[in-house]
Amino acid sequence: MKNYDFKATEAKWQKRWEDEGVFHAEDGSSKPKFYGLVEFPYPSGAGMHVGHIKAYSGLEVISRKRRMQGYNVLFPIGFDAFGLPTENYAIKTGMHPRKVTDMNIKHFSDQLHSVGFSFDWTRVIDTTDEDYYKWTQWIFLKMFENGLVFRDKALVNYCPHCKVVLSNEDSQGGHCDICHSEVVQKAKDVWYLRITEYADKLLEGLETVDYLPNIKLQQVNWIGKSTGAFVNFKVKGSDDEELRIYTTRPDTLYGVTFMVMAPEHPMIDKYADRISNMDAITAYRKECAKKTEFERTQLVKEKTGVRIEGLSGINPVDGKEIPIYVADYVMMGYGTGAIMAVPAHDQRDYDFAKEFGIDIIEVIKGGDISKEAYTGDGEMVNSGVLNGINNKKDSIAKMIEYLEEKGCGEAGVQYKMKDWAFNRQRYWGEPIPIVHCPTCGMVAVPYEELPLRLPVVEQFEPGSDGESPLAKIDSFVNCKCPKCGGDARRETDTMPQWAGSSWYYLRYMDPHNNEALAARDKLEYWGQVDWYNGGMEHVTRHMIYSRFWHRFLYDIGVVPTKEPYAKRTAQGLILGPDGDKMSKSKGNVIDPMDVVNEYGADVLRTYVLFMGDYEKAAPWSESSVKGCKRFLDRTWGLQEILVPGDEYSPELEVAINKTIKKVTEDIEGMKFNTAIAALMTLINDIYDNGKLNNAELKAFVTLLYPFAPHITEEIWEAQGFSGMLANGNWVDFDADKCVDATIEIVAQVNGKIRAKLNIAADAASDEVLALAKADEKVAAEISGKTIVKELYVPGRLVNIVVK
RNA sequence: GCCGGUGUGAUGGAAUUGGCAGACGUGCCAGACUCAAAAUCUGGUGGUGGCGACACCGUACCGGUUCGAUCCCGGUCACCGGCACCA
Numbered sequence: 001m002k003n004y005d006f007k008a009t010e011a012k013w014q015k016r017w018e019d020e021g022v023f024h025a026e027d028g029s030s031k032p033k034f035y036g037l038v039e040f041p042y043p044s045g046a047g048m049h050v051g052h053i054k055a056y057s058g059l060e061v062i063s064r065k066r067r068m069q070g071y072n073v074l075f076p077i078g079f080d081a082f083g084l085p086t087e088n089y090a091i092k093t094g095m096h097p098r099k100v101t102d103m104n105i106k107h108f109s110d111q112l113h114s115v116g117f118s119f120d121w122t123r124v125i126d127t128t129d130e131d132y133y134k135w136t137q138w139i140f141l142k143m144f145e146n147g148l149v150f151r152d153k154a155l156v157n158y159c160p161h162c163k164v165v166l167s168n169e170d171s172q173g174g175h176c177d178i179c180h181s182e183v184v185q186k187a188k189d190v191w192y193l194r195i196t197e198y199a200d201k202l203l204e205g206l207e208t209v210d211y212l213p214n215i216k217l218q219q220v221n222w223i224g225k226s227t228g229a230f231v232n233f234k235v236k237g238s239d240d241e242e243l244r245i246y247t248t249r250p251d252t253l254y255g256v257t258f259m260v261m262a263p264e265h266p267m268i269d270k271y272a273d274r275i276s277n278m279d280a281i282t283a284y285r286k287e288c289a290k291k292t293e294f295e296r297t298q299l300v301k302e303k304t305g306v307r308i309e310g311l312s313g314i315n316p317v318d319g320k321e322i323p324i325y326v327a328d329y330v331m332m333g334y335g336t337g338a339i340m341a342v343p344a345h346d347q348r349d350y351d352f353a354k355e356f357g358i359d360i361i362e363v364i365k366g367g368d369i370s371k372e373a374y375t376g377d378g379e380m381v382n383s384g385v386l387n388g389i390n391n392k393k394d395s396i397a398k399m400i401e402y403l404e405e406k407g408c409g410e411a412g413v414q415y416k417m418k419d420w421a422f423n424r425q426r427y428w429g430e431p432i433p434i435v436h437c438p439t440c441g442m443v444a445v446p447y448e449e450l451p452l453r454l455p456v457v458e459q460f461e462p463g464s465d466g467e468s469p470l471a472k473i474d475s476f477v478n479c480k481c482p483k484c485g486g487d488a489r490r491e492t493d494t495m496p497q498w499a500g501s502s503w504y505y506l507r508y509m510d511p512h513n514n515e516a517l518a519a520r521d522k523l524e525y526w527g528q529v530d531w532y533n534g535g536m537e538h539v540t541r542h543m544i545y546s547r548f549w550h551r552f553l554y555d556i557g558v559v560p561t562k563e564p565y566a567k568r569t570a571q572g573l574i575l576g577p578d579g580d581k582m583s584k585s586k587g588n589v590i591d592p593m594d595v596v597n598e599y600g601a602d603v604l605r606t607y608v609l610f611m612g613d614y615e616k617a618a619p620w621s622e623s624s625v626k627g628c629k630r631f632l633d634r635t636w637g638l639q640e641i642l643v644p645g646d647e648y649s650p651e652l653e654v655a656i657n658k659t660i661k662k663v664t665e666d667i668e669g670m671k672f673n674t675a676i677a678a679l680m681t682l683i684n685d686i687y688d689n690g691k692l693n694n695a696e697l698k699a700f701v702t703l704l705y706p707f708a709p710h711i712t713e714e715i716w717e718a719q720g721f722s723g724m725l726a727n728g729n730w731v732d733f734d735a736d737k738c739v740d741a742t743i744e745i746v747a748q749v750n751g752k753i754r755a756k757l758n759i760a761a762d763a764a765s766d767e768v769l770a771l772a773k774a775d776e777k778v779a780a781e782i783s784g785k786t787i788v789k790e791l792y793v794p795g796r797l798v799n800i801v802v803k
Numbered sequence: 804g805c806c807g808g809u810g811u812g813a814u815g816g817a818a819u820u821g822g823c824a825g826a827c828g829u830g831c832c833a834g835a836c837u838c839a840a841a842a843u844c845u846g847g848u849g850g851u852g853g854c855g856a857c858a859c860c861g862u863a864c865c866g867g868u869u870c871g872a873u874c875c876c877g878g879u880c881a882c883c884g885g886c887a888c889c890a
Contacts (some may be wrong), residue, residue: 172885172886173885173886213807214808217806217885218806218886221807221885226890228890244888245890248890310839328888330890331890335890338865339890342890347888373872414890415889416887416889462884536884539885540886610827611816612815616816621814621815622827624814624815627829628841630828631828673815673817673828674817674818674826674827676828678827680828681827699884748822748870750870751822751869751870793822796822799870
């Protein structure tokens, strides 16, 4: 038998699958549909990472199996190609981003093909294609039309290195997601998408989908809903104005001894001329503005602030006058930017009160407020109408009722999630299709004019004043107002990278449609993505954004489902051989193409799924890769011990049925490592048996096919089996033949193993117990003692308890 | 600080309605083939004691429930991830 030439064979089958179109999904087929989605890559110049291989191999195996099980499978791929790395590369080399992108996409496509992924390449999409981003702009305009887009001057996250405004999601941990520089707060005019309006819908939607529990939880935490109340405090010294605060504990209102405003609070500016110590306050505010986000969070323990002389609050429930401070432990971006402080029952307020010598009044019994704030439950005291109530829930409800009656407050909710800062001062993104008209204000570009194309420019550097490169292109900027026809200017900022990826899964359903983002019948046929796999890093960003866009599209009648993804899973990282996260600087990066060249795509695919629990991080191991190579070589070698026979032989029948059951179930549960282990066990059994027949080889090769499709197709063809495995059928198992006729069970005395017994699988309890007691070892252990209890766990063990 | 997760041989990891701990792979040891090496094949491989059949111990640590705990409960420690002065 000839040796297996993986290079030639893998190329051969990749070409044949492509030529015969075996992975093309069929719109409207009567077969059951399965839509498996993987996160499309950003086509970087560096080429694919082993992480991509692992991320795609999971659903790749599931898709190949489902096709064999008679499903109409949509397993598409595309490229999320707008973004900063490409633009920065263009700036460095002087190449146009369009050219860079085309080059990188070609490179990625070649690499993806060489791994043998069964994508439907007739549906490939590119977010930078104008036929694609036309619809990204279209959705933006629909949001604009529906009041979900607004412009506001606000403090935003700004990356001084990338010279770009970032959303909250893009600056997690206070660092720029692209260059990891420290993010600073800067006042700027910003386009926002009103995602907070969808906060409740996003929370509700989570109850209808099948995401891994930690994924759901992370989203819930990110949205960060809290319930409480808004309370209005009259301000003495103002023009009869009220200071509005948000609290989750309105029941502690009688314990308020001061109030705090964020340094940026507008009321300070409004009454600047009446505040006698305005100089001190101005100095404090300056100091706060200098602190980076990082410093503000690191200095948690130290509380700083300045009392506002000239303004004081009036507690609405007891009329007491209380001081107001400005302090940076209160943020302008959450709630109303002002709080009521209850030092007895909030540790931050407690620390501040200690620092500034403010009264601490206990209103909930149960703690020791001479030491620290008490945040637990207990009986209400010193609290007027609430006195005597002894649980949080009732006291809060009672207080809200009281506030609403008196007209000085009401129940309210708050979210940690903020509106989505949506514009970027960069070239390589979708132009925002808005025109600024001196008379009409912000005007939408008419739908007929989409796509609003990116103009061809020579310079991609952002302006030093933080302006987009597009601002320098007069022919782009100057235009007529679509409403009044007068001279107007185009918006020159572009959309963030997350725009194109917020709806791409819809485009796969109908990628070449020029009339709509996708035809209604196709949206209805494919429905929800049945299974979406990707990285945990996208859970509080891409996943939130796209669920928001999808739900909006549902609300305006464009898509038939509320939620885009029925099921979501996530793969674990592949770490470097040293156990650290792979990074260029550490020099521990594995290039998947090196593995393909040295061992073949089948080995790479099998290894990334065999290396450990799919959902957990695992280090790369070169010698384990060789182990997978050995396994596939042994598979090829099965042909040498092949004998005729079209039914499973008695020697292997049970082993094969068991393996079919295990592999079939494990693949669906993403337990790829144990599925492959079961196949390794089976091949060991086969070699121990010394031979296998055609039926057995067919079963083995079919089970292995989703993992290692090239070598299995080659064996199938070499043995003259009919058709292609890619078009073949999955194998079924016979449940009756998954159990051995005789089994080995354990005999315990007092829970300790004393013997092993061979019994018939269907032996009765009495029989087995009698057999156990007859055993020499067991008999020795129980002789002369009283039997307290006897039990038989069918198929597992017997246990005799003696005294 | 809050939320979540994890902890098993030399090593990646198996095993869950509570029932033989360590499947499968790697590494290592021994043997076969070879002038030799690589590759391949065969056997062994949790620890301690014993020539030995065997005994005892063992799933981060302490305790509990149970005939029986890697699994359930209470507490402790370590590591990983997310959020973080969120009122």
